[in-house]
Amino acid sequence: MIKIADAFAKGKAFIPFITCGDPDLETTEKLIPAMAAAGADLIELGIPFSDPTAEGPVIQDANLRALSGGVTTDKIFDMVRRVRPQLSIPLVFMTYANVIYSYGADRFLKTAAEIGISGIIVPDVPFEEKQEFEPICQKYGIAQISMIAPTSHDRIRAIAEQANGFLYCVSSLGVTGTRTSITTDIGGMVKLVKEVQDIPCAVGFGISTPEQAESMCRQADGAIVGSAIVKLIAKYGRDCVKPVTEYVASMKEGCRKAETVCL
Amino acid sequence: MSKGRFGIHGGQYIPETLMNAVNELEEAYRFYKNDPAFNAELEELLKNYVGRPSLLYYAEKMTKDLGGAKIYLKREDLNHTGSHKINNALAQCLLAKKMGKTRVIAETGAGQHGVATATAAALLGLECEVYMGRLDCERQALNVYRMRLLGTKVHPVDSGTATLKDAVSETFREWVSRIDDTHYVLGSVMGPHPFPAMIRDFQAVISKEIKQQMLELEGRLPDAVIACVGGGSNAIGAFYNFIEDKEVQLIGCEAAGRGVDTKETAATLSTGRLGIFHGMKSYFCQDEYGQIAPVYSISAGLDYPGVGPEHAMLFDSGRAQYVPVTDDEAVEAFEYLSRVEGIIPAIESAHAVAHARKLAPTMSKDKIIVINVSGRGDKDVAAIARYRGEDIHD
Numbered sequence: 001m002i003k004i005a006d007a008f009a010k011g012k013a014f015i016p017f018i019t020c021g022d023p024d025l026e027t028t029e030k031l032i033p034a035m036a037a038a039g040a041d042l043i044e045l046g047i048p049f050s051d052p053t054a055e056g057p058v059i060q061d062a063n064l065r066a067l068s069g070g071v072t073t074d075k076i077f078d079m080v081r082r083v084r085p086q087l088s089i090p091l092v093f094m095t096y097a098n099v100i101y102s103y104g105a106d107r108f109l110k111t112a113a114e115i116g117i118s119g120i121i122v123p124d125v126p127f128e129e130k131q132e133f134e135p136i137c138q139k140y141g142i143a144q145i146s147m148i149a150p151t152s153h154d155r156i157r158a159i160a161e162q163a164n165g166f167l168y169c170v171s172s173l174g175v176t177g178t179r180t181s182i183t184t185d186i187g188g189m190v191k192l193v194k195e196v197q198d199i200p201c202a203v204g205f206g207i208s209t210p211e212q213a214e215s216m217c218r219q220a221d222g223a224i225v226g227s228a229i230v231k232l233i234a235k236y237g238r239d240c241v242k243p244v245t246e247y248v249a250s251m252k253e254g255c256r257k258a259e260t261v262c263l
Numbered sequence: 264m265s266k267g268r269f270g271i272h273g274g275q276y277i278p279e280t281l282m283n284a285v286n287e288l289e290e291a292y293r294f295y296k297n298d299p300a301f302n303a304e305l306e307e308l309l310k311n312y313v314g315r316p317s318l319l320y321y322a323e324k325m326t327k328d329l330g331g332a333k334i335y336l337k338r339e340d341l342n343h344t345g346s347h348k349i350n351n352a353l354a355q356c357l358l359a360k361k362m363g364k365t366r367v368i369a370e371t372g373a374g375q376h377g378v379a380t381a382t383a384a385a386l387l388g389l390e391c392e393v394y395m396g397r398l399d400c401e402r403q404a405l406n407v408y409r410m411r412l413l414g415t416k417v418h419p420v421d422s423g424t425a426t427l428k429d430a431v432s433e434t435f436r437e438w439v440s441r442i443d444d445t446h447y448v449l450g451s452v453m454g455p456h457p458f459p460a461m462i463r464d465f466q467a468v469i470s471k472e473i474k475q476q477m478l479e480l481e482g483r484l485p486d487a488v489i490a491c492v493g494g495g496s497n498a499i500g501a502f503y504n505f506i507e508d509k510e511v512q513l514i515g516c517e518a519a520g521r522g523v524d525t526k527e528t529a530a531t532l533s534t535g536r537l538g539i540f541h542g543m544k545s546y547f548c549q550d551e552y553g554q555i556a557p558v559y560s561i562s563a564g565l566d567y568p569g570v571g572p573e574h575a576m577l578f579d580s581g582r583a584q585y586v587p588v589t590d591d592e593a594v595e596a597f598e599y600l601s602r603v604e605g606i607i608p609a610i611e612s613a614h615a616v617a618h619a620r621k622l623a624p625t626m627s628k629d630k631i632i633v634i635n636v637s638g639r640g641d642k643d644v645a646a647i648a649r650y651r652g653e654d655i656h657d
Contacts, residue, residue, distance in 0.1 A: 050554040051423060051540065053432045054278045054439070060422055073552050097276055097539040102553030124276045124539070128265045132276075132539075149280035151442060159279075170280060174440030 002090045004118050004143055004165035007042035008200040012255040013222030014213065015202055016229050016248055017044040017094060019062040021071030023237050025079050030241050031233075033086045038245045039252030040089060044121065044224065047076055047095035054123040056177030058227040061234065073103055077111055084116040092119035092145065092165075097132065105136050113140035119165045121145045127159050137164075148193070149173075150184040160196040167193055169220060171205045177227045179206030187219040210254025217258030225251060267456020270579055272572035275455040277435070277542045284442045289457040291362045296464065301361065308353055312386065313343045315350075315468065319476035319633070324603050332486065332626035334619060337473055337635045339497065340608060344379045346638030347469060347497045352379035352448055354465040356387050359446035366390040366441075369448040370434040372399055372427035372493065373564035373611065374406025375638055376450030381415035383448075391415040394433045396426040399563045405642050424557045427493075427567045431541055451494025452571035455542030459572050466500025473633055474504050481631060487512040487622065490635040491614040492585065493529070493565035495574040497637035502583060512584070514622075515574060516614040518560035519587035529558035530587040531570040532578050538569075545575040561590040561650065564611040564638075592617040594650055597640060609638030610647065 007013045016035050020028050032043060048066040052059065080091065093112060100108045100122065112120070119142055125132055127146065137144045143165030148156050150173060160167060169189055171182045190201045203216040204224030213223040232247060233240045266289075267273045275285060295301040309315040318338040326334045339347040352369075359367055367389050371377030377393040384391035393410055397419040400407050410417050423429035431454075438447045452459045452466070470488070477485055488505055490498035492515035505511040517530040528534055531546050538547035540555060548556035548568040560566045570578075577583035593610055596617035601607045608616055612635070619634050626632070640647075648655045 051428065051432050053435050053541070056436075057422075064423075067554060098547070098549065098553040098555070100553075101539045101544075102536065102549060102551075123278050124542075126275065126277060126279045126282050128275050128282070131265070147279045149278070151280050151283045153283065155279075155282065170278075173280060173442065175436045 002088065002116070002118060004042065004090050004092070005200070007090050008166065008221050011259050012217040013041035013200070013202060014039060014248065014252040014255045015042045015044060015222055015224040016040050017046060017224060017226035018229060018233065019046040019048055019059065019066050020076045020079065021048060021066030021069055022062040022230070022233055023065060024069055025071060025075060027238050027240065029079050029083050031244060032083050034241050034245045035248045036087050036089050038248040040248055041222065042090045042092065044092055044094045045080070047073055047093055047099050049096040049099050052096060054175055056175040056227060058230050058234070059176050062230045073099060077115055080117065081115045090118040091116065092121055093117055094121040097122055097124045100133060105133050109133070109136045109140045109142055113142055117142065119143035119145050121168060123147065127155065130162070148189060156189065156192045157196050160193040160199065163197060163199050166200040166202050168224070169201050169203045171203050171207065171216070176205055178208040182206050182212065186216060190220045210250050213251050213254035214257045217255045223251070223255055267460060269459070269572045269576035272543065272545045272575040273456055273459060274544050275542060276539050276544065277455045278439060280439050281442070284438070285455050285457065287362070291358060292457055292461050295358055295361055301357070305354055305357055308357070309350070309468065313349050313353065314341060316472045316476070317341050319473060319480065322604050325600070328603055329620060329623040331623040331628065332630035332632045333628065334623060335485070335631065335633045336606065337469060337501065337633055339469065340606070340612070340636045340639035344382050345641070346375040346379065346609060347466060347500060348376040348379035348450060349382065350468055350500070351450065351462050351465040351496060352376065353383040355446070355448045356380065356383035356389055359448070360387050360389065362446065364444055364446040366445045367448045368392050368394070368434055368437055368445055369450060370427065370430035371395050371450065372430065372566060373562065373609070374399070374403040374410070374642065375564060375609070377417070378406050378409050378413070380448045381410040381413035384415065385413045392418060394418050394420050394430045394437065396420050396424070396430050398425040399427065399430070402563055402646055403642055427563065428555065451496040452499045452573060453494040453541060453543060453569060459543065462496055463499045463503060463573060466496050467503040469497065469500035469635065470502060470504035473501065477633070484508055484511050485631040485633045486626065487514060487632045488635070489514045489516065489615045489619050489632060491516045491565060491611045491637060492570060492574060493518065493567045493611065494569070495571040497635055499571060499573055501635040506582060513577070513582065514618060515583055515585040516588045516618045517585055518562050518565035518614060519589045520559040520561070522589055523587045527559040529560040529566050529568065531568060532585040533587045540569055543572050545569055545572045561593060561646070562610045562614065564609070565614065586618055588614040588617045594647060596620060597643065597647055606636065607640035608636050609640050610643040612637045613640070
């Protein structure tokens with residue numbers, strides 16, 4: 001299986017997020033290889049949930065569009081099964097605890113491993129509840145990706161010690177969505193993590209411009225972008241592949257700039 | 264197993280960003296619940312501001328009319344602001360103030376918890392903002408205006424189904440973006456630990472009083488305690504001090520809406536499955552892929568797709584029973600209690616009255632039922648009139 005570490009092996013990583021089935025699964029199936037070709041190093045695939053409590057309005061709407069289009073977990077598994085062989089980068093699922101729990105965590109994670117998913121990100125499963133899915137993730141070789149936030153403070157060490165795959169650094173308070181500025185000391189958070197474990201750190205929440213991606217990548221190992229891409233999908237619908245591809249290429253370029261030494 | 268478990272239920276299924284906030288709350292609550300000064304201040308407010316203890320009233324006419332068990336009404340509707348919600352709202356606002364918070368936020372369904380929080384915030388000098396589904400703002404316009412009068416800003420919520428569950432989601436989203444000075448006054452025994460246990464403790468005064476009053480009036484415990492259940496705060500409050508008294512039957516009444524065999528229902532324990540949502544593991548109305556179901560009830564306060572984790576545990580163990588009550592039955596009970604006892608109950612509480620009407624005649628005259636009348640029905644009058652085809656102004 002392709003490992004999450006591969007995404008960070010060639011320099012700073014750009015990690016786009018899309019909601020599967022927004023606007024429909026055929027478009028998602030085209031977007032995934034197109035984003036990979038444009039420079040995405042890892043792709044987060046959102047399985048929609050009716051009540052995504054960690055999302056801002058942009059991704060909430062994407063979840064609703066996908067669900068009203070009739071997307072289900074099984075249809076998403078089938079789509080990944082078709083698209084996976086075309087890719088050489090890792091894929092992870094981003095979804096809410098109930099989607100996995102109600103499907104049957106074992107059945108969900110077993111299928112995810114079979115179709116080539118490398119990890120899961122579940123924003124409503126914090127460190128304290130990790131054991132809900134962790135033993136099953138281990139059984140099937142899937143990384144449960146942990147998150148740290150600006151409010152984590154003395155929790156960072158414990159979370160970092162047990163982190164798998166990469167560490168998702170939440171850039172700011174609040175829900176997902178684009179922000180004009182990020183004021184958190186990301187570099188400080190990342191430093192704390194690396195003292196405990198040498199694990200890649202990617203920053204998400206609020207990033208939308210190549211300049212922000214560059215700035216985040218100077219302080220961490222990668223940048224995660226969701227809402228800005230989902231906005232393009234909302235705007236262009238089925239014709240979104242070209243604008244999204246161009247956007248991903250520009251963001252990847254921003255990440256690359258961070259690889260040059262800053263004097 | 265993680266903290267705050269009731270059997271397999273409960274836990275803390277929330278984003279990392281909120282973990283330190285709930286840990287801080289847990290620590291503060293653990294300290295203040297044993298702090299004599301905090302408890303004295305709260306008791307003083309409950310006595311002189313809320314009007315506790317609330318009466319336990321013998322409903323003689325209803326008892327005679329039904330011809331079976333003796334019926335007592337626990338009059339939470341007589342509390343200041345008109346429902347049991349003030350017990351918890353006042354306690355949490357006081358706790359928030361002790362924690363140095365200057366702002367509180369809350370969700371509300373029927374508006375009773377919003378009004379209670381707005382009231383407590385006004386009294387204690389806290390800034391207050393309430394999130395309420397747009398649909399609920401329309402069905403409970405009176406309560407929206409009451410909150411505004413109390414100096415609270417009401418935010419209509421348009422996301423999802425625009426009802427209670429969406430108001431809860433939106434309040435969590437607001438809390439994640441502003442934690443330092445803000446406490447989330449959750450209104451029911453749900454959400455992540457420590458909310459279910461803490462709110463239960465704040466509502467347990469109901470069963471503590473029922474027990475004392477019953478022993479004074481009848482020299483014994485009741486045979487059954489009946490309460491309506493949405494998230495379940497008035498029910499857990501009415502049940503809690505009887506859980507160890509196995510001879511007391513505990514009955515929760517869920518909102519069946521148009522019936523448990525229809526999709527227009529909010530009866531979680533009758534129709535739901537185990538799940539993880541809004542910070543807790545419990546039972547939820549959901550589809551086969553775990554998408555939360557758009558529930559329905561005439562009662563905005565019971566129109567919630569989940570139930571508190573302690574109820575889920577009492578359901579699993581069989582210690583409490585949960586029965587569905589339809590809109591029709593609740594509306595009839597609303598009218599019945601008004602006509603027979605001169606007490607207009609909240610449409611939520613009318614669900615409990617409806618079940619008592621079925622149960623009492625099956626019990627002998629030496630048996631005793633206590634119904635928790637969790638709130639008063641003034642707020643529902645216009646909606647019930649509409650239900651009966653009459654259009655009156657709110």
